[in-house]
Amino acid sequence: MSGTNQNRGENPSQLSGHLQYVKGAASEMIGNTLDSASWKDYGRQDKEAAIGQMRAAKQQGDEEMDYSARKASSLSAEGKLQNVAGGLTGCGGMQERGSEKEKVAEQKTTEGW
Structure with missing residues (x-):
C-alpha cells in the first residue's frame, strides 16, 4: 500500500x-x-x-556532512533552529541533529578551529 x-x-x-x-x-x-x-x-x-x-x-x-568546513556561528544558529523546530513538531531526530551541530559549534569556538 x-x-x-x-x-x-x-x-x-x-x-x-x-x-x-x-x-x-x-x-x-x-x-x-x-x-x-x-x-x-x-x-x-x-x-x-x-x-x-x-x-x-x-x-x-x-x-x-563536513562540519570542519562550516563556520561555528552558522552551525550554532542552524542547530538552535533545528532544536526548536524538533521540539515544536515532536521530532527527536531533528532535535538530536540540532544538538550535535550546537556541540560542534561550541567545540570550534572553544578550541579555535
Whole structure:
C-alpha cells in the first residue's frame, strides 16, 4: 500500500519522510475513528516506512556532512533552529541533529578551529 522515495530509486528525504509519517498518522486516526483494521494497518505501514526513510536520510546526511568546513556561528544558529523546530513538531531526530551541530559549534569556538 505504501511506498517510499527509496523504493522508487530516489534519495531518501527528511521532508518526504515527515510528510509520509503525517499521512500515516492521519490514516491510522481515520481507522481508529471508523474502527477499520485496513485503515489502521495502512497508517501503521506508512509510518514505519516513513521512519525508515527519515533514518536513511539522516544517515546519508551524516555521511555527507563536513562540519570542519562550516563556520561555528552558522552551525550554532542552524542547530538552535533545528532544536526548536524538533521540539515544536515532536521530532527527536531533528532535535538530536540540532544538538550535535550546537556541540560542534561550541567545540570550534572553544578550541579555535
